[in-house]
């Protein structure tokens with residue numbers, strides 16, 4: 600695979616242009632074209648000879664959409680092809696406050712959560728920062744309307760564990776926020792982790808006020824480990840301490856994801872224990888009914904059970920919402936589209 604030009608920030612592109620013997624204003628044109636989600640060969644303001652030289656070292660396009668599915672609820676799901684032929688997926692959701700894109704950070708995942716389709720074939724490789732950014736750039740280009748951005752919020756909840764690809768993810772968040780670029784603030788970025796504690800501490804010191812989201816999905820370490828192998832490495836108490844540190848350093852409240860799975864984590868006693876665990880903490884709980892994954896034996900808690908769970912949390916003074924399962928008819932959950940593609944459907 601050639602290099603990925605989207606890995607570079609504006610300063611680095613200026614250096615690059617100089618190395619190729621081009622004037623500084625060419626770097627600006629190159630950067631603008633890249634941020635508009637264009638392939639190198641589509642940036643027509645640049646001299647052909649410069650593009651040809653770049654193509655010897657850099658991919659024309661690191662990320663190409665090869666399939667789009669549109670849900671009845673308007674959610675769009677994309678299958679992206681990377682330059683080395685690997686495929687990843689992303690989701691685009693329209694809300695009243697803006698448009699949210701869900702991006703992948705790795706090809707596959709090695710965290711092994713039992714309910715998640717992304718981890719079925721393990722981790723193939725990490726994405727570079729430019730491959731993560733390019734997912735946003737191409738989707739933004741599809742939905743942009745004049746000067747209005749197509750994508751306003753980004754969630755790192757596609758395939759992969761963001762904190763298992765730490766440096767690329769942090770570089771991505773910085774380049775996403777760059778002025779003159781697509782300019783999406785870290786405040787509009789949510790980073791979801793299964794709870795890699797050391798990296799949660801590191802993130803708190805980056806000076807990037809992203810919304811930290813932790814996939815909790817249970818209330819005791821023993822039960823959590825049944826569906827999330829990472830629970831054998833880090834205890835819930837350690838995760839909560841890392842969250843408290845994150846709040847102290849950034850002033851941002853944190854969020855817990857809790858996917859309701861029948862017979863696993865959705866009983867009254869789980870809801871009550873969750874109230875005790877989170878009482879008084881500056882956090883919010885996002886409940887969602889599991890998206891059924893056919894390769895997995897687990898299934899969603901009923902709508903009634905989910906409403907009941909929500910009620911217990913709210914009565915217990917915990918800020919919580921039950922999210923709609925957007926795009927459930929198009930394989931909306933993590934890794935489902937890619938898994939289907941790889942198995943030839």
Ligand code: SAH
Pocket residue numbers: 710712714715716755756757758759760761791792793794812813814856857858887888889890891892932933
């Ligand atoms: N690795 C990160 C981010 C990717 S998953 C993490 O673990 O947080 C994004 C969220 O979707 C996580 O909360 C994950 O646990 C959840 N998830 C994965 N598969 C799901 C499914 N089939 N139904 C509901 N939620 C799911």
